[in-house]
Amino acid sequence: MKRIMINKDLCSACLNCYMACMAEHNKNGKSVFDVDLEDIENEGRNYITIDKEGKPVPIFCRHCDEPECVNTCMSGAMTKDKKTGIVSYNKEKCASCFMCVMSCPYGVLKPDSKSKTVVVKCDMCDGREIPRCVENCPTGAIYLEEVDC
DSSP states (O other), X not given: OEEEEEOGGGOOOOOHHHHHHHHXXXXXXXXXXXXXXXXXXXXXXXXXXXXXXXXEEEXXXXXXXXXXXXXXXXXXXXXXXXXXXXXXXXXXXXXXXXXXXXXXXXXXXXXXXXXSOSEEOOOOSTTOSSOHHHHTOSSSSEEEEEOOO
16 A cells, blocks of 8 residues: 655645645646635644754645554444545534544544534545655655555
8 A cells, every 4th residue: 555654754734745635636626726724614734843953844634554543433434445544524413523634643533613513634635646745845845655554
C-alpha cells in the first residue's frame, strides 16, 4: 500500500497541500480558484503546525496499521481496508460521538465546521493515483511511499 510520508525539514509552510486538499473536496469545482475561503464548508483534511523549535510540520492522517479511530468507533463508521490500507469514514453510519477524534494520536480528525456532526478525514483523494496534497507540494516535503501492512 502507499502511504503519505512527511519530511518536515523540507516543509516551508506554503500551505499548498492544504489548499490542494480543499480544492479536491470542494463542491464548486476542483480548481484552487473555485475555493471560497470564507465558506466554512471548505475544509482541508490536513494542516500545518509549528513545532517547539518554531519550524513548520505538516500533519496528515497516517492511515495507521492499527488505527485507534477504527478501534474506538462504536458505529462502524470508521473502517480499514486490509488490501489498500486506507482508513475510510462513512458519514451515514456515524453517530457523531467523536471517539475517533479523541483517540487519534496525531490530532488530525475533527468535526466539520458547519454542522459539527460529520468527521473531516483524509480519504487519500479517493479515486486519484496521487493525492492532491502530494501532487502540489513544491518542496517534496510530502511524498508517497510503498509500505508493507
